[in-house]
Structures are given as C-alpha cells and as structure tokens.
Amino acid sequence: MTPDDDIDDDLPLASNGETHDLVLTSDMAGDRLDRALLPLLPDLSRARLQALISDGHLSHDGQTIADGKHKARAGLYRLFVPAPVSAIPEAQNLPLEVLYEDAHLIVVNKPAGMAAHPAPGTADGTLVNALLFHCGESLSGIGGVLRPGIVHRLDKDTSGVMVAAKSDAAHRGLSELFSRHDIDRAYEALVRGAPKTASGTVTTRIGRSPHDRKKMAVLKSGGREAISHYRTLNSFGGEKPVAARVRCTLETGRTHQIRVHMAYLGCPCLGDPVYGSGAPHRAVAEALKTLSFARQALHAAHLGFVHPVTGERLAFEAPLPADMADLLSALKLL
Structure with missing residues (x-):
C-alpha cells in the first residue's frame, strides 16, 4: 500500500453491502469481542471479521469499535459487511x-x-x-x-x-x-456563509467519526493531524454573507479533509450531502434548486509537483467546471 x-x-464511506444486528447475551460477555461475535457470523472467517472491525465497520450502541481485542459486553452490536468488489x-x-x-x-x-x-x-x-x-x-x-x-x-x-x-x-x-x-494542491469551494476571518489555517486531527462510520470528523484525540490553509476570494450577500468562494491549500491529505474543515469553520461546501448540515439562505437554496446542483461544490483547481523521473517542475490548473461556474454566477447576483 x-x-x-x-x-x-480510502475505505468506502458509503457503499452497498449487508448490515448484521448481533445480540450478545450476558453469558457471552467477557471474552474477546471478535471471538464472541464469530459464532454469530458463520459465513465470515475470524481474519475477515477482525479486518472489518479494524476498518470501523462494527458499532455498539452507536459507538464505533475499532479493536476486536476489546472485551465483549452484552447488548446489540451492528456489523456492516461491504459488498465484494x-x-x-x-x-x-x-x-x-x-x-x-x-x-x-x-x-x-x-x-x-x-x-x-x-x-x-x-x-x-x-x-x-x-x-x-x-x-x-x-x-x-x-x-x-x-x-x-x-x-x-x-x-x-x-x-x-x-x-x-x-x-x-x-x-x-x-x-x-x-x-x-511535497505536492502543491489547491482547491476552490463554494461554501455556505463565509469564514469569520478572511484567511487562516485550520489544524485539527481527523479520523473516522465515532458516531457514524460513513463520515470523517474532527477528533480531540486519535485520528491524524490535518492542516488546511484557506483564503476567501469572494463573499456574496452583503455585510452578512450568505455564501463565499474559498481557495484552500493542503499540507496534508486526509480523507474528506477540506469538506470536514469547512464544516468545522461553520461554512460547509454548498450541496455537500454528508457534511452540509443546516439549510443555506433561502436565495442560495433557490439557486441550488434552479441549477439542480446536487454535489459538494468542491474542485481541485491546482496540482504542482516535481516530475519523479525527469526532475522537471510541473504545474496544472483546471478552471471551474460548468456546474460550479453556473452556481458562482448565480451567487454573484445575490
């Protein structure tokens, strides 16, 4: 790897598969969790079960469990088994x-x-x-x-x-x-509201959410360090912006990093189905609906690096795609 x-x-955060509800009784508690659950899953090997647990696919009372060595407790466990590829x-x-x-x-x-x-x-x-x-x-x-x-x-x-x-x-x-x-990466995002400061750096730890295996989250402990720099290019809607265009550059590349960090700042990417909790301003919502915009408004605009074989410095830019350009035009009218 x-x-x-x-x-x-890069584990699938949303995919087809099967969910198994597993009930451990009090007489089954106390043993290693993977050993206690295995008899309830006759189609899985112990190695496969251990891999699923370490990948964050097991929860107990809504809390993700990532180590099969934990002692089993009585109660309901939920195991998600992704579809084969x-x-x-x-x-x-x-x-x-x-x-x-x-x-x-x-x-x-x-x-x-x-x-x-x-x-x-x-x-x-x-x-x-x-x-x-x-x-x-x-x-x-x-x-x-x-x-x-x-x-x-x-x-x-x-x-x-x-x-x-x-x-x-x-x-x-x-x-x-x-x-x-050692890679230059810059993204452009259209976000709800605007960051409180026009530019800055977000430094957190990001890992899989303990409450929802389909999401990543900012964690107080665990996870991995994630650093994003941002700069507000434009804001829309007057003195109290209802949307903004933000350029983000990365020092690290964690899963969903920009989407998580923008949501952490209180201005998630417009159209984000996972991290965009909360409704946008009515005028912004109307623009999204009119344009049938149904994805996170995030675009990898720049990539620069030294060619690993020739040593040549390379840099590439990709303009906003049509759907984001249309949304940007609509936001400029607010």
Whole structure:
C-alpha cells in the first residue's frame, strides 16, 4: 500500500453491502469481542471479521469499535459487511480530459460523478477503468491490481486535477512526494456563509467519526493531524454573507479533509450531502434548486509537483467546471 494519506484512509464511506444486528447475551460477555461475535457470523472467517472491525465497520450502541481485542459486553452490536468488489477492473472507453502525459505519468481533469477507482457499490465507470483503456498495458499492475496507477484520490463528486503513474518509477516517486506532503494542491469551494476571518489555517486531527462510520470528523484525540490553509476570494450577500468562494491549500491529505474543515469553520461546501448540515439562505437554496446542483461544490483547481523521473517542475490548473461556474454566477447576483 502506498504511504499516501489519501489512499491510507480510502475505505468506502458509503457503499452497498449487508448490515448484521448481533445480540450478545450476558453469558457471552467477557471474552474477546471478535471471538464472541464469530459464532454469530458463520459465513465470515475470524481474519475477515477482525479486518472489518479494524476498518470501523462494527458499532455498539452507536459507538464505533475499532479493536476486536476489546472485551465483549452484552447488548446489540451492528456489523456492516461491504459488498465484494471485482479483483480486476476492466478497461472502459470513457471520456477523459488529459492535461499532460508522458511515458511515466498522466495528469487528467476528473469530472464530478466519476470515482477514482472501483469500490463496493462502484464496480466500474471509474477513472481506473478509463485509464486502463487509454493507457493500455503500460498501466497494468502499477501500484496493485485494483487501483493501478492511483497515488491519490478525489472524492467521486469532487472534480479537478489528478495525477496517475504509468511506470513503477513514477509510482514510487509520486507516492514519496505525497507521503512527504511535497505536492502543491489547491482547491476552490463554494461554501455556505463565509469564514469569520478572511484567511487562516485550520489544524485539527481527523479520523473516522465515532458516531457514524460513513463520515470523517474532527477528533480531540486519535485520528491524524490535518492542516488546511484557506483564503476567501469572494463573499456574496452583503455585510452578512450568505455564501463565499474559498481557495484552500493542503499540507496534508486526509480523507474528506477540506469538506470536514469547512464544516468545522461553520461554512460547509454548498450541496455537500454528508457534511452540509443546516439549510443555506433561502436565495442560495433557490439557486441550488434552479441549477439542480446536487454535489459538494468542491474542485481541485491546482496540482504542482516535481516530475519523479525527469526532475522537471510541473504545474496544472483546471478552471471551474460548468456546474460550479453556473452556481458562482448565480451567487454573484445575490
């Protein structure tokens, strides 16, 4: 597994699968949790159960349990088992906007609605499927069968610049760059309200939410350090802004980092179905409805790095996609 933060936490946060409600009686309590639950799951091996627990798929009274060594307690446990995924993605002739390509790597402008790689609930139609068709055998096996060439990711409904490796040397080099955070990454977000200060830095710890396995959250302890810098480019709606355009640059690349940090600041990305709790201003809500805007308004606008093989400094920009540009135009009228 690559050390890149984006890949380390790349477990499906919402996917098809099965949920098992498991009741442990008082006479079953006291043993190791994984050992106590195993007889209730005849179709799972102990190793599979332990992996599911460590991946955050087990909860007790709404609290996620991530260690099967805990002592079992009486009560109701809920285990989510993701649907199986095909081990070998297929090449698919999908539209692909290529910003740069050479023998070692390829840079693309990923559209919203395209997942980076196959996962439970998203078996095909991904960037990996498109890259396998476009790059042919040059991508085969680079970085693993399921995610060939992938060294970082964007959420399915986040658009923008991504780089993928076409050679082992590029895969190693890019993975090291991401691991050292030696990559320039900037995103643009359209958010509800506006940050209290026009610019600043958010430093927190981010990990899987203890209350909802489908979400990441800012944690007081545990998780991993997450650092985002932000700058408000424009605000809309007068002295008390109802929306804003914010540019974020990353020092780290945790799962859902910008979405979590913007929500932490009280101004979640517009259209975010997971972190956008609370209704936007009536005029903003009307604009979202009129435009049928139904994804988080987040776009990876800039990616810069040193080519891991040639040493050349590369930088790429992707303008706002049409849906975000239309939303921005509507916000400017408020």
